[in-house]
Amino acid sequence: MIYTKTGDGGTTSLVGGSRVSKDDHRVEAYGTVDELNSHIGLLAELFRPEPGGYCDELKAVQRNLFTLQTLLATEDADLYARLPQLPLEEVEILERQIDTISDQLPKLRSFVIAGGNVIGAQCHVCRTVCRRAERRVVTLAREVRIDETIQRYLNRLSDYLFVLGRHAVVAKGQQEDLYTN
Numbered sequence: 001m002i003y004t005k006t007g008d009g010g011t012t013s014l015v016g017g018s019r020v021s022k023d024d025h026r027v028e029a030y031g032t033v034d035e036l037n038s039h040i041g042l043l044a045e046l047f048r049p050e051p052g053g054y055c056d057e058l059k060a061v062q063r064n065l066f067t068l069q070t071l072l073a074t075e076d077a078d079l080y081a082r083l084p085q086l087p088l089e090e091v092e093i094l095e096r097q098i099d100t101i102s103d104q105l106p107k108l109r110s111f112v113i114a115g116g117n118v119i120g121a122q123c124h125v126c127r128t129v130c131r132r133a134e135r136r137v138v139t140l141a142r143e144v145r146i147d148e149t150i151q152r153y154l155n156r157l158s159d160y161l162f163v164l165g166r167h168a169v170v171a172k173g174q175q176e177d178l179y180t181n
Contacts, residue, residue: 015074015083029140030072032133033154037065039126046119052171054164057097061157064090068150072137075144086149094156101163105170111179112162116169123165130158 011019012027020027044058067086074080114124134154140146169176 015070016076016079018075025136025140025143026072026075029133029136030069032129032136033065033069033072036126036129036133037062037069039122039129040065043119043122043126046122050119060093061160064153068153071147071150072140085147086153088149088152091149091152091156094153094160098156098160098163101160101167105163105166108166109178112166113177113179114165116165116174116176117172119168120165123161123168127158127161127165130154130161134158 010022012022013019014026040058040062044055044062047054047058064086067084070083071080071086074083114128115121134151137146137151137154141151166176
């Protein structure tokens with residue numbers, strides 16, 4: 001059964017079973033990462049027929065985000081320590097991917113207006129949701145200890161999504177929509 005009715009009063013369970021308000025900062029953080037994960041799932045499917053392996057890269061990102069969500073949803077320190085962690089190597093993988101994609105792009109001399117094509121637009125949707133997730137984690141980190149790798153990963157992921165959005169447009173021979181005032 002998908003419904004339990006336990007959340008009808010405005011609370012939800014964390015990993016480990018403790019209950020908190022659905023607007024708790026911890027729930028906001030992992031819930032926004034969950035939203036990001038769903039948007040990246042759509043992006044991966046948009047990339048599926050495209051050459052370049054971005055669908056596989058994005059599926060790897062989704063698996064990392066599930067790990068991150070679980071960590072954010074766990075307040076019990078002993079349980080947290082036994083869970084799979086997000087290794088710093090995952091941040092380094094994103095950095096290498098950013099560098100590889102960036103090397104294929106023209107130098108940027110203006111702000112990019114989100115869009116260009118459907119894939120590019122979805123990259124920017126993912127990027128902005130990622131930035132919001134990062135802000136939610138920063139808010140949570142004021143209250144509880146958060147592994148700094150989580151914040152680093154979200155920060156790099158938004159950069160990755162930005163360059164991937166640019167690449168999605170440029171690789172199709174389309175012009176980026178640049179902001180000029």
